[in-house]
Amino acid sequence: MPIAFHPDSEPDTDVVPSSAPGAEAAESTIPGSRTRDPLTERILARGDASVSSVTYDSSTDGDQLDLADRHALRRVAGLRTDIEDVTEVEYRQLRLERVVLAGLYTSGDVAEAENSLRELAALAETAGSEVLEGVMQRRAHPDPATFLGRGKAAELAEVVTEVGADTVIADGELAPSQRRALEDIVKVKVVDRTALILDIFAQHAKSREGKAQVELAQLEYLLPRLRGWGDSMSRQAGGRVAAGGAGMGSRGPGETKIELDRRRIRDRMSKLRREIKAMAPGREAQRADRHRNLVPSVAIAGYTNAGKSSLLNRLTGAGVLVENALFATLDPTVRRTRTPDGREYTYADTVGFVRHLPTQLIEAFRSTLEEVGDADLLLHVVDASHPDPEGQIRAVRTVLGEIEGFDVPEIVVLNKADIAAPETLARIRSQVGLSAVVSARTGAGIEKLRDLIAEHLPRPAVEVDLVVPYSRGDLISRAHDTGEVLGEEHLAEGTHLHARVDEALAAELRGAA
Structure with missing residues (x-):
């Protein structure tokens, strides 16, 4: 080229x-x-289908069966188009x-x-x-x-x-x-x-919601770009056909083809908007459940192909799809894990951002933006081996600025440190605030990142020191899941618990003691 x-x-x-x-x-x-x-x-x-010069895989990525399915119908190079037994459909799929x-x-x-x-x-x-x-x-x-x-x-x-x-x-x-x-x-x-x-x-796109959002974005892009070819899409003639039409026999009610196409597109867009609106309560219910149980959340965001899914797999063993390509991940993935001291929290893997994000795709990013905006901590993953990592950081922060009232603490995670230049890592770390240097492929720096995440996750605010009857073991379990247990001792009358918990659980514990 x-x-x-x-x-x-x-x-x-x-x-x-x-x-x-x-x-x-x-x-x-x-x-x-x-x-x-x-x-x-x-x-x-660059011999692969990505900005990255290295095809990035890891032992923590799992079997990647979804990736094999994705590649199964990928177009192939060098396919002869003069073979008689290749149907038109096969030709269009494979060319x-x-x-x-x-x-x-x-x-x-x-x-x-x-x-x-x-x-x-x-x-x-x-x-x-x-x-x-x-x-x-x-x-x-x-x-x-x-x-x-x-x-x-x-x-x-x-x-x-x-x-x-x-x-x-x-x-x-x-x-x-x-x-x-x-x-x-x-x-x-x-x-x-x-x-x-x-x-x-x-x-x-794989999920029903993702497909609907992408189709809506495509139709919004297509509507002003419909193009008519000659008489097949021209307007109906009327009156004395002053513009030089065919006169009698050419007049009549009805729509031209381009008008019909526009109406059908608008009708389809209205239906998709209703469907997407109906799907929103499902996401809100899931987030409300996490908020009700006061499970902290960590959102993983960053430029496309920065290694977000690989990092999630390394941190949790989730086995989500990883591909050395742009926009390999579209649907948010949520996984639960624990801090080294036993507190439960969630990771949300999100779609990657890109420079000059098309305005039609803002709605398709809505579920991702909601996950990021509701998070307690943001892991901003950066490909440190990219020629312009600072430009990627600016592009991501520009998109995050679209979220109303966005104010989430950020850890900049410099990924692919095994192939990045040391001077690049030092330069970026001097320009950003809180940061960590890791390699999702080799696992270098992952434990330090876990400790950093645990340190900056919100901690329960109420300290309790009481004896809970054995009949309320469910409260002890919740204290382990969502709180920070400082001490635990089993007595004849019940469990002596010293912990930091949220206000709601503290009230239940005091009522049971």
């Missing part, structure tokens, strides 16, 4: 010099393609889309643009595409007509024809008119970053 810096209207001030690392130009393996520039080679050198990336940046430097385009390539590969080439342009602002400038759009059309691509992915959100104009120039399908993320969500 040659990411060539050739602005059509502005001087090229950010060409990567030939002396830069990896600047040796290499001939593409694609017949008829041009020599790739160093930036392209660096991005294509690997061949894409060209189109990037544009208006501020920052080449390194930031490279990270953004590398992430776009990872998103495309996670969605099941083969990234072939790409172009990038620096402009003061996107072209209002075609996103890229006219000259760059023409160059993009040449690249698409040259490599035989069938899709162009733009690194940004395109207005409906920009997408249509760009499609008219390149003559293939054009999708933007928002549509790409929605596609990944549609592939990975």
Whole structure:
């Protein structure tokens, strides 16, 4: 994917010099393609479907049977399309889309643009595409007509024809008119970053609620982008057909096809909103049960592919799905565990965040945001091996800022320390507050993290020192589960308990004593 810096209207001030690392130009393996520039080679050198350079697995991840199911129907490269016994349905399921990336940046430097385009390539590969080439342009602002400038759009059309691509992915959100104009120039399908993320969500959603939220986001994105083709979607003629219609025989009641499609989409969106609203009490009941029993909660949040699920597996042995791909986890997962001193609390694994989160997906993130907002402690997981960890931290905190009244204590967990540079770890720790350095793959630093979590979880406020009859062993059990037992002695008349508990349990204990 040659990411060539050739602005059509502005001087090229950010060409990567030939002396830069990896600047040796290499001939593409694609017949008829041009020599790739160093930036392209660096991005294509990443051989997996993730921003991470290492496929991250751990002995604590379990059998990962869900991952095998997810990969079972993944599109395959090199499938011949001229085989007679391949049906149209099979062809559509298995065909690997061949894409060209189109990037544009208006501020920052080449390194930031490279990270953004590398992430776009990872998103495309996670969605099941083969990234072939790409172009990038620096402009003061996107072209209002075609996103890229006219000259760059023409160059993009040449690249698409040259490599035989069938899709162009733009690194940004395109207005409906920009997408249509760009499609008219390149003559293939054009999708933007928002549509790409929605596609990944549609592939990975498993729960009924998750599927409904993603479908609603897709329909909200699609509605203003419906496009009519010729007379098949034109308006009904009326009156004397002043616009040059067919006159008699062309008039009549009814909807045009595009009007019918819009109405059906609005009806479906209304139904999905009702379904999602009906599912909300279930989540609220689960959280209310945890609050009623005063079980503290720890939310695990962070950038996509930072290692949140791997960390949850390492901390609890949950065995949740782990994949070296973006947005592998969509549905929140809650697991119970205990502190070293015996207090019970929960972990909630949440969906990852990303830069420029599409506005249509805010509703799809609602359950995750609720879990984070109701937590007693936040583990903000950061991929310390990423080229721009500070940018990931800013992106996550921007999304968390969307939560009204958000005020949850935060521990920044620098994950993947086994492959991160020591100077990077030191730099980030100097910029954030409370932090821990761990490796979910090797287990390094996990025990220190557990101790840090236990130290900062809220402790019961009421201290009791009394004798509880043996007939109320249930209260002793609750004191062990939700409180902090400082001392326990079995006497003839009952159990002598010295503990810190919540106010409700303290009242019950005093009543039973």
